[in-house]
Amino acid sequence: MNDGISSSPIVRPRRAAWNKGKLTGAKPPLRLGHVWSIRAKLQLERRTRDLAMFNLAIDSKLRGCDLVALRVGDVAPNGYAVDRATVRQRKTGRPVRFELTEVTRQALDDYLRATGRSAGECLFPGRRDPNRPLTTRQYARLVGEWVSGIGLDRLKYATHSMRRTKATLIYRRTGNLRAVQLLLGQPASKVPFAILASRSTMPSKSQRGSRSELQGQSCRAPPGRSLWGKRCQ
Numbered sequence: 635m636n637d638g639i640s641s642s643p644i645v646r647p648r649r650a651a652w653n654k655g656k657l658t659g660a661k662p663p664l665r666l667g668h669v670w671s672i673r674a675k676l677q678l679e680r681r682t683r684d685l686a687m688f689n690l691a692i693d694s695k696l697r698g699c700d701l702v703a704l705r706v707g708d709v710a711p712n713g714y715a716v717d718r719a720t721v722r723q724r725k726t727g728r729p730v731r732f733e734l735t736e737v738t739r740q741a742l743d744d745y746l747r748a749t750g751r752s753a754g755e756c757l758f759p760g761r762r763d764p765n766r767p768l769t770t771r772q773y774a775r776l777v778g779e780w781v782s783g784i785g786l787d788r789l790k791y792a793t794h795s796m797r798r799t800k801a802t803l804i805y806r807r808t809g810n811l812r813a814v815q816l817l818l819g820q821p822a823s824k825v826p827f828a829i830l831a832s833r834s835t836m837p838s839k840s841q842r843g844s845r846s847e848l849q850g851q852s853c854r855a856p857p858g859r860s861l862w863g864k865r866c867q
Contacts, residue, residue: 660794661790661791661792661794661795661798662790662791662795662798663795663798663799663801663802663803664692664781664791664795664796664799666803668781668784668786669692669799671784672688672780672781672783672784673685673688673689673737675780675783675784676688676780682741682744682745682748683745683749683758684776684780685741685744685745686738686741686742686744686745687701687758687773687776688780688796689735689737689738689741689742690704690709690734690738690741690742691793691796691797692738692796692799692800693732693733693734693735693738693800694719694721694732694734695730695732695796695797695798695799695800695801695817695818696721696723696730696732696797697723697724697725697793697794697797698770698773698774698793698794698796698797699724699725699770700721700723700724700725701758701773701793701796702758702767702768702769702770702772702773703724703756703767704721704756704757704758704767705753705754705755705756705757706746706751706752706753706754706755706756706757707753707754708721708757709734709742709757710742710743710746710753711753712753713746713752713753714739714743714746715734715738715739715740715742715743715746716734716739717733717734717739718731718732718733718734719731719732719734720732723819726819726820728819728820728821729819730817730818730819732817756768760772770793773793774792774793777791777792777793777795777796778791781795797818800817801814801817801818804817
């Protein structure tokens with residue numbers, strides 16, 4: 635008996651997959667030329683905060699959540715940037731120590747001088763509340779702006795590209811896996827496969843050296859400058 639009610643099943647629209655149109659998997663690190671291009675662009679546009687954040691992301695090799703959570707006192711306890719800083723990682727709880735190069739220290743000093751932020755405040759505050767740090771989503775948008783600004787595909791790079799950049803360059807130059815683990819704050823039992831994407835990145839014996847992170851030089855840097863901005867002697 636038909637009472638006027640249709641017995642056909644209700645057709646619901648299918649939800650699009652969360653990763654539709656997105657590139658999943660490990661994001662590649664930036665190349666040395668990309669680093670210099672982004673720095674030059676941010677300097678020309680006088681984006682003081684972005685330049686300080688970009689340089690600090692490259693030098694510190696921190697995850698996005700740890701970078702945005704930094705306080706002024708973590709890198710500039712006396713009002714000016716220090717040579718080395720130590721931060722406890724949120725994910726692992728392990729402390730990680732990193733060096734701030736001359737370029738990064740100068741960018742941080744210029745940023746702190748322009749903003750007047752003190753030791754107890756967030757280093758990179760958010761838009762709505764100056765007492766709350768920048769969110770990881772906002773940081774991810776900035777990374778997308780940086781890479782697309784020099785002609786790169788913003789879908790191929792993410793915040794982890796910042797973390798992997800310097801570690802990858804150091805590994806390709808020295809072949810010292812343990813040094814990379816220490817720089818990233820990872821235990822010896824964990825191999826950073828996301829950074830060592832393939833064995834083709836492994837340098838030959840003639841290319842390996844004992845130079846530390848502080849002494850790393852590269853002939854691919856602009857003339858008269860070393861890998862991370864210091865003047866070549």
